[in-house]
Amino acid sequence: MKPTEALRHEHQAILRMIRILDKMADGLEAGANVAPGDLEDAVEFIRVFADTCHHAKEEGHLFPEMERVGVPRDRGPIGVMLSEHEEGRKHVAEMARAIPGIRKKNKRAAGAFASAARGYGALLSQHIFKEDKILYPMADARLSPDQQTSLSECFDEVEKNIVGEGKHEEFHRLLERLEKAYPA
Ligand SMILES: [Fe+2]
Ligand SMILES: [Fe+2]
Numbered sequence: 001m002k003p004t005e006a007l008r009h010e011h012q013a014i015l016r017m018i019r020i021l022d023k024m025a026d027g028l029e030a031g032a033n034v035a036p037g038d039l040e041d042a043v044e045f046i047r048v049f050a051d052t053c054h055h056a057k058e059e060g061h062l063f064p065e066m067e068r069v070g071v072p073r074d075r076g077p078i079g080v081m082l083s084e085h086e087e088g089r090k091h092v093a094e095m096a097r098a099i100p101g102i103r104k105k106n107k108r109a110a111g112a113f114a115s116a117a118r119g120y121g122a123l124l125s126q127h128i129f130k131e132d133k134i135l136y137p138m139a140d141a142r143l144s145p146d147q148q149t150s151l152s153e154c155f156d157e158v159e160k161n162i163v164g165e166g167k168h169e170e171f172h173r174l175l176e177r178l179e180k181a182y183p184a
Contacts, residue, residue, distance in 0.1 A: 008136065010053070013049065013172070015125065017050075021120065024039060025118050028111070028113055036099055039102065042095075049168075061155065069142045071142070077134065081135065094119075095113050
């Protein structure tokens with residue numbers, strides 16, 4: 001499997017969680033009871049799966065390899081992707097901050113979570129679209145077979161050392177559980 005193919009698969013999982021967050025936001029805005037534990041699980045998924053795992057592979061490995069073959073970082077597509085990752089982290093921090101208030105049935109906290117979740121979803125959906133359609137095809141075309149092989153090895157290391165074995169299966173079970181609880 002090409003390294004970008006692995007990343008594309010991860011995008012699909014992130015988009016599934018974005019759809020769940022959107023349903024959670026609908027519930028929070030309608031004043032419905034959304035289990036704070038589910039909100040915590042969703043935030044944990046985004047932090048570990050999207051940010052620590054997926055963005056670590058891009059920031060620590062894919063983007064530097066692309067720079068090596070002449071794709072510019074500053075004022076180029078990589079710079080834009082990096083600043084969008086940063087912006088995404090701010091939305092996630094806002095979601096996490098709102099959860100204690102939601103536990104106390106605070107309406108303003110519910111609204112804050114919902115708007116941060118929608119902001120995150122809008123940002124990441126277009127970010128993923130740009131990576132799938134522009135950045136990854138650029139990587140496929142420019143990176144040498146050796147670079148691609150070593151990237152795949154680096155990705156395996158991230159899985160083992162940063163995310164931890166078994167965590168991916170756990171996250172897939174979480175997606176399935178939350179999709180049932182918050183159907184489209
Ligand atoms: Fe990205
Ligand atoms: Fe990505």
